[in-house]
Amino acid sequence: MQAVLSSDYSFAQFRFLERLLLVHGRWSYLRMCKFLRYFFYKNFTFTFVHFWYAFFCGFSAQTVYDEWFITLYNLVYTALPVLGMSLFDQDVNDTWSFQHPNLYVPGQLNQYFSKTAFFKCALHSVYSSVVLFFIPYAAMYDTVRDDGRDIADYQSFALLAQTCLVITVCIQLCLDMSYWTAVNQFFVWGSLAMYFVVTFSMYSNGTHINFPASFPFIGTARNSLNQPNVWLTILLTSILCVLPVVAYRFLLIQLRPTINDKVGTLTNHTGFCS
Amino acid sequence: MGKVKANAGPLARRPDNSAFKQQRLPAWSPMLTAQTVLPFFYGMATVCVLLGVWLLVTVQNTHELKVDYTHAGSCDKCFEKRKDRANANQSCNCTVVFNIENTFKGDVFFYYGLINFHQNLRQYMDSRDDGQMIGRNKNLKNPSSYCEPFMKDKNGLPIAPCGAVANSMFNDSFTLVYHSAASRQVVPLFRKGITWYTDKNVKFRNPQVENKTLTLAQVFEGTGQPLYWQKPVYDLDPWDRNNNGFINEDLIVWMREAAFPNFKKLYGVLNRAIEPFTEGLPAGNYSVDISYNFPVEYFQGRKEVVLSTVSWFGGQNNFLPIAYLVTGCLILLLAVILTAVWWKFAL
Numbered sequence: 368m369q370a371v372l373s374s375d376y377s378f379a380q381f382r383f384l385e386r387l388l389l390v391h392g393r394w395s396y397l398r399m400c401k402f403l404r405y406f407f408y409k410n411f412t413f414t415f416v417h418f419w420y421a422f423f424c425g426f427s428a429q430t431v432y433d434e435w436f437i438t439l440y441n442l443v444y445t446a447l448p449v450l451g452m453s454l455f456d457q458d459v460n461d462t463w464s465f466q467h468p469n470l471y472v473p474g475q476l477n478q479y480f481s482k483t484a485f486f487k488c489a490l491h492s493v494y495s496s497v498v499l500f501f502i503p504y505a506a507m508y509d510t511v512r513d514d515g516r517d518i519a520d521y522q523s524f525a526l527l528a529q530t531c532l533v534i535t536v537c538i539q540l541c542l543d544m545s546y547w548t549a550v551n552q553f554f555v556w557g558s559l560a561m562y563f564v565v566t567f568s569m570y571s572n573g574t575h576i577n578f579p580a581s582f583p584f585i586g587t588a589r590n591s592l593n594q595p596n597v598w599l600t601i602l603l604t605s606i607l608c609v610l611p612v613v614a615y616r617f618l619l620i621q622l623r624p625t626i627n628d629k630v631g632t633l634t635n636h637t638g639f640c641s
Numbered sequence: 642m643g644k645v646k647a648n649a650g651p652l653a654r655r656p657d658n659s660a661f662k663q664q665r666l667p668a669w670s671p672m673l674t675a676q677t678v679l680p681f682f683y684g685m686a687t688v689c690v691l692l693g694v695w696l697l698v699t700v701q702n703t704h705e706l707k708v709d710y711t712h713a714g715s716c717d718k719c720f721e722k723r724k725d726r727a728n729a730n731q732s733c734n735c736t737v738v739f740n741i742e743n744t745f746k747g748d749v750f751f752y753y754g755l756i757n758f759h760q761n762l763r764q765y766m767d768s769r770d771d772g773q774m775i776g777r778n779k780n781l782k783n784p785s786s787y788c789e790p791f792m793k794d795k796n797g798l799p800i801a802p803c804g805a806v807a808n809s810m811f812n813d814s815f816t817l818v819y820h821s822a823a824s825r826q827v828v829p830l831f832r833k834g835i836t837w838y839t840d841k842n843v844k845f846r847n848p849q850v851e852n853k854t855l856t857l858a859q860v861f862e863g864t865g866q867p868l869y870w871q872k873p874v875y876d877l878d879p880w881d882r883n884n885n886g887f888i889n890e891d892l893i894v895w896m897r898e899a900a901f902p903n904f905k906k907l908y909g910v911l912n913r914a915i916e917p918f919t920e921g922l923p924a925g926n927y928s929v930d931i932s933y934n935f936p937v938e939y940f941q942g943r944k945e946v947v948l949s950t951v952s953w954f955g956g957q958n959n960f961l962p963i964a965y966l967v968t969g970c971l972i973l974l975l976a977v978i979l980t981a982v983w984w985k986f987a988l
Contacts, residue, residue, distance in 0.1 A: 423761070423902065510955040511752075511955055550666070579771035579772045610682070632674075
């Protein structure tokens with residue numbers, strides 16, 4: 368009894384050991400590593416953008432994003448999707464895990480999250496942050512709205528940068544997830560919808576009239592998100608951030624297919640796994 | 642989904658055999674196969690190239706003309722004069738001549754531009770009181786401490802509008818003159834309608850008083866003007882009584898801080914009701930008469946005047962069209978490489 372209380376896992380019969388290792392242990396390792404890599408990626412990207420902006424704001428530590436966005440980014444906009452991925456993700460289902468025990472090898476060889484993997488994730492973040500800052504910067508440099516009024520102001524640029532970021536990390540998560548349950552769908556699309564709902568309500572007239580110092584971004588969402596210019600910038604940023612990753616992963620699958628890829632093609636002719 | 646419940650006995654604490662708890666939820670497992678990835682890449686390449694071409698054509702149809710007037714023409718002596726703060730009270734007027742080669746068809750917008758003026762410095766951006774600007778009476782006489790050192794003037798009166806942003810307001814004024822063959826004609830510009838609707842109507846409001854007969858000067862009694870200003874806030878626009886106080890459009894435009902050190906802000910819109918400006922700005926010789934007040938020597942900045950037409954895509958910024966074209970070509974290259982790899986190794 369004491370052994371049970373002080374152990375991480377306990378089970379009653381030896382035949383359960385196979386399932387514990389090959390199914391749950393493997394999934395747990397996979398989920399943990401995917402979670403860590405994605406979490407580091409999204410936060411490094413978010414932070415490195417401020418590094419690039421420092422060159423343009425006189426190194427005065429001015430944030431690129433709205434302060435409320437910085438507060439809510441990890442709390443509301445990207446918390447649930449990554450939680451969903453780390454709870455539900457499976458690369459192959461349990462039956463196939465039993466049939467191909469060599470799927471367990473990547474875990475033994477520490478392949479999914481190592482110093483190399485972390486370094487690659489950091490490099491990916493640096494590239495993403497360069498795209499996420501300099502494309503909006505160049506697109507908004509010296510331009511105006513379609514009625515001639517200002518769009519290159521700090522608040523519109525902050526809104527543009529944060530929208531680009533949220534959409535790009537969301538697409539990156541969609542690429543990382545390999546098991547889309549209804550719960551995951553709800554979390555991902557719900558978080559994106561929450562971003563727009565919260566942004567519009569924070570930038571509305573009522574919040575500013577009641578708390579002018581706390582919510583100074585009034586009108587920004589309405590005045591810049593109706594510009595095609597802004598949406599085309601968001602599209603370009605997402606394309607430039609995501610397509611290299613897709614190409615890289617496709618190349619790896621073709622040139623150096625891992626055990627997971629090979630088993631994955633066996634299981635997934637219909638693309639539907641249940 | 643079968644749920645087997647046992648409330649008692651040796652199997653009482655067995656977990657439910659439901660799809661959720663046994664991790665068997667129906668799910669979609671997408672994979673990166675050649676059938677999905679390659680057509681997608683070719684499709685995206687086509688979309689990007691087409692978008693790039695379309696945007697390039699749109700942007701090439703806009704016109705923009707920038708005239709740097711920091712030292713140009715007779716503004717040289719004004720530049721020298723403004724180097725000395727003691728001359729701040731004296732006015733200085735100068736003229737810059739330029740030529741428009743092709744007619745600017747459509748709505749023409751007149752901007753003033755600043756180079757190397759960092760409106761995005763953190764302490765500068767914090768130095769304002771939005772509560773005062775929205776017309777709260779409490780904040781009018783008690784501005785926020787974020788406005789230091791532009792909170793009280795030398796007489797101890799609270800400054801309205803307080804803060805470094807309002808204090809550094811751009812105060813050059815311009816008159817655009819068209820020199821046709823026969824005569825010189827002042828180009829009529831609308832000096833209102835240059836702000837966002839939400840700025841003009843919600844974010845910036847004059848303080849409300851019950852006694853509606855008070856003049857704006859009386860409403861602002863007990864406050865001082867910002868340290869670097871020559872006129873108080875209730876007298877910014879002597880010609881239009883409704884364009885004074887915190888709702889003065891030039892003040893609102895200036896208070897919307899720019900994101901980068903090189904920026905332009907809207908000054909006026911061409912009034913196309915008057916000949917010969919009904920189609921836009923005709924080609925020819927122009928001059929700008931400038932009341933040169935804003936000193937830029939202190940931060941190695943420059944000042945310019947910008948005339949621009951716009952399209953549905955905005956002003957003349959060629960970056961996005963060219964970026965789309967380059968991206969389209971890169972994606973096409975990548976797609977070809979991926980197809981070659983798939984052809985050689987997978988088939």
